[in-house]
Amino acid sequence: MSEQNVNTALLRGSNTKSKILKTSLKLFSSKGFKATTVRDIAGAMGVKQSALYNHFKNKDEILETLVSELTSSAIVQIFTDKDTQELYKQGKSLLMSIATTFKLISFDGQNEALFKLLMQEIYKNERIREIYNEHFYQENVKKLSGLFFSMMQDEMIESGDPLLLANEFFSPLFFYQMQLSLLKLDKKSTSSVVSMFEKHVDLFWDNIKIEKQSTLF
Amino acid sequence: MSEQNVNTALLRGSNTKSKILKTSLKLFSSKGFKATTVRDIAGAMGVKQSALYNHFKNKDEILETLVSELTSSAIVQIFTDKDTQELYKQGKSLLMSIATTFKLISFDGQNEALFKLLMQEIYKNERIREIYNEHFYQENVKKLSGLFFSMMQDEMIESGDPLLLANEFFSPLFFYQMQLSLLKLDKKSTSSVVSMFEKHVDLFWDNIKIEKQSTLF
DNA sequence: TTAATATATGAACGTTTGTTCATATTGAAA
DNA sequence: TTTCAATATGAACAAACGTTCATATATTAA
Numbered sequence: 001m002s003e004q005n006v007n008t009a010l011l012r013g014s015n016t017k018s019k020i021l022k023t024s025l026k027l028f029s030s031k032g033f034k035a036t037t038v039r040d041i042a043g044a045m046g047v048k049q050s051a052l053y054n055h056f057k058n059k060d061e062i063l064e065t066l067v068s069e070l071t072s073s074a075i076v077q078i079f080t081d082k083d084t085q086e087l088y089k090q091g092k093s094l095l096m097s098i099a100t101t102f103k104l105i106s107f108d109g110q111n112e113a114l115f116k117l118l119m120q121e122i123y124k125n126e127r128i129r130e131i132y133n134e135h136f137y138q139e140n141v142k143k144l145s146g147l148f149f150s151m152m153q154d155e156m157i158e159s160g161d162p163l164l165l166a167n168e169f170f171s172p173l174f175f176y177q178m179q180l181s182l183l184k185l186d187k188k189s190t191s192s193v194v195s196m197f198e199k200h201v202d203l204f205w206d207n208i209k210i211e212k213q214s215t216l217f
Numbered sequence: 218m219s220e221q222n223v224n225t226a227l228l229r230g231s232n233t234k235s236k237i238l239k240t241s242l243k244l245f246s247s248k249g250f251k252a253t254t255v256r257d258i259a260g261a262m263g264v265k266q267s268a269l270y271n272h273f274k275n276k277d278e279i280l281e282t283l284v285s286e287l288t289s290s291a292i293v294q295i296f297t298d299k300d301t302q303e304l305y306k307q308g309k310s311l312l313m314s315i316a317t318t319f320k321l322i323s324f325d326g327q328n329e330a331l332f333k334l335l336m337q338e339i340y341k342n343e344r345i346r347e348i349y350n351e352h353f354y355q356e357n358v359k360k361l362s363g364l365f366f367s368m369m370q371d372e373m374i375e376s377g378d379p380l381l382l383a384n385e386f387f388s389p390l391f392f393y394q395m396q397l398s399l400l401k402l403d404k405k406s407t408s409s410v411v412s413m414f415e416k417h418v419d420l421f422w423d424n425i426k427i428e429k430q431s432t433l434f
Numbered sequence: 435t436t437a438a439t440a441t442a443t444g445a446a447c448g449t450t451t452g453t454t455c456a457t458a459t460t461g462a463a464a
Numbered sequence: 465t466t467t468c469a470a471t472a473t474g475a476a477c478a479a480a481c482g483t484t485c486a487t488a489t490a491t492t493a494a
Contacts, residue, residue, distance in 0.1 A: 034251040171392035207424040
């Protein structure tokens, strides 16, 4: 009994709380944090502004909570579902699956909003910068470096600077993701950019791979 | 006489006007447009807020003027000083000079501020998005495509999709430029990113160039 | 049921904001 | 010097803002 009650209470309670977060994320990511008013948020969920203060101390705390969610979002967890050790043996198909993960972020509403929030507030919010840098950039580039290093040792790809390769693989994906989110804003066609994710992997792999059989000569 | 008077009058008049623009750009690029108040701008130049309204209709007009400057800024004019026709024959050194131009943007205060302003407002301001897309992205990628196409015909580089190459050359440069501006915000060391511009060109050229003399076999 | 708790409301608050305007000051032209 | 246009000032404004709080309502526990 008490268990169930606690659960329903939690569910009911956190429903409005999560609704605030959901609505705020939508508004913050399209108008920016500063330009979004507490009245905007309350209005969008059909509630009076004062109601929000039963769930959050103030407007900043809403943003802080959303930013905390960033750490556990798909944006930051590109490698999470993957075992890092023997992963490199998949070669190109692994790179392709990473690129696809990147691409899909732009097509999930929640993640797209988080990405836009990140892009808009990264110059103003030191915490966002820290999460972006450590969890999104550094961590992924480090793991990519490890993959490329293993591939080099296994003579799957040409030897070289793994960290450079990681950056060169990562940066176009990031750029195409940003391009996607910008095109969607103006409701322009995204097809040309969407195809770039795969083309990037194709070209990248062709440039680094070591051919198994020697040709002609 | 009258000429000189007009000049001095213009200089004096536009001195305060350009001082407003200069101060506003500095503040907009660090706090964002919305978070910067008219009092902030006036205070930073040692003047009362009402004085600004002799030079600009309102706060938005200040931003609009700055945005207009974007079109003629170095950010957008990477190819301007270069003749596009016979340019491709320079090969790698041309790519290197483009990369250097990119890099130097981050080390010029005015251009760095414009870049930060662009990044912060691009999701909110449709005009900025348009300038970014048409003048910064599309125009540069189109010119790069032309270069790579010519290089392919001249058998300097492997044949392939010129537009893909252009995007793959452009996107890391953009990304590294963004990384630079973020690192500078937190006064972190930029040396590792600074070296990426050249490494990118080296690797990129190695991957596409056609060797003049055939080796060994 | 009753008591206790959580959540929503309406009204109000003190600030901050962008902007206006009558007036004062300045600098150039005559 | 006087005249006139350009610019700066101080004060004020209405609107928008984040936040508070006493009160009302709804939900859960006993």
